Amino acid sequence: MPYPAKTSAEEILAAAVELLEREGQGGLSLRALAAELHLSPNALYRYYPSREALLAAVAVQGAQWLLTDLQTATGALPQLAHIYLKFAQERPALYDLYMTCDSLSAAQRQIYDEHWELVVGALAPLAGAHSREAAITLWAYLHGLVGLERSGVYDVSAEKPRNTTDFGLGLLLAGLRELAR
Numbered sequence: 001m002p003y004p005a006k007t008s009a010e011e012i013l014a015a016a017v018e019l020l021e022r023e024g025q026g027g028l029s030l031r032a033l034a035a036e037l038h039l040s041p042n043a044l045y046r047y048y049p050s051r052e053a054l055l056a057a058v059a060v061q062g063a064q065w066l067l068t069d070l071q072t073a074t075g076a077l078p079q080l081a082h083i084y085l086k087f088a089q090e091r092p093a094l095y096d097l098y099m100t101c102d103s104l105s106a107a108q109r110q111i112y113d114e115h116w117e118l119v120v121g122a123l124a125p126l127a128g129a130h131s132r133e134a135a136i137t138l139w140a141y142l143h144g145l146v147g148l149e150r151s152g153v154y155d156v157s158a159e160k161p162r163n164t165t166d167f168g169l170g171l172l173l174a175g176l177r178e179l180a181r
Contacts, residue, residue: 007037009047016058020093030054052103059101062094063111070118078169080122081142085165088146095146126176134176141168 015036020028030051034041048054066087073079088095104112119135127134145165148154154164 006043007039012037012044012047013057013061016054017061017094020058020097021091024093025055025097028055028058055097055101056103056105056108058094059097059104060108060111062091062098063115065091065094066098067111067115067118070115073122077122077126077138077173078166080119081138081165081169084142085145088142089149092150099143123176126173126180128180130176130179134172138172141172 012033016028016033019033019036023032028051030044030048031041033054034044037044044054048057066084069083069087070080073083116135119138120131123131123134123138145154145168
């Protein structure tokens, strides 16, 4: 006899993302998610055998959304940077999970590798053989801006001080151009 489906993995994942964004990582549990979906917690185990598996699936979903957004960029470094910062600003809980989830399988890590290759590829014309180092530098800079904004030191949306994001990117580009000489 087939198992009667009252929900799907997609519905569960969508509800999990919503719960994460509303309650944060601490509020995302299988029990809380089951209550949100009006299911018994046991119904979720068929799709996600543990909280860690659920968190990994949510992190991958966020990574996929960010990758899709990054792929819309024309390859210009400032555009990539602003897309990344916008994601972190508009979806802070999802960004945090994306940055900290340590329960990803090798297959799930592939999306993170795709992010890496996209950024390295965008930097390759400027950085050449140093594109991987440039990618880490860019990532550290952007992640630092996210941290500064969250601490209240820097407001990305207000650009206070004005154009700091672009100023820093300009310094990185100037350094890459100098390196290429």
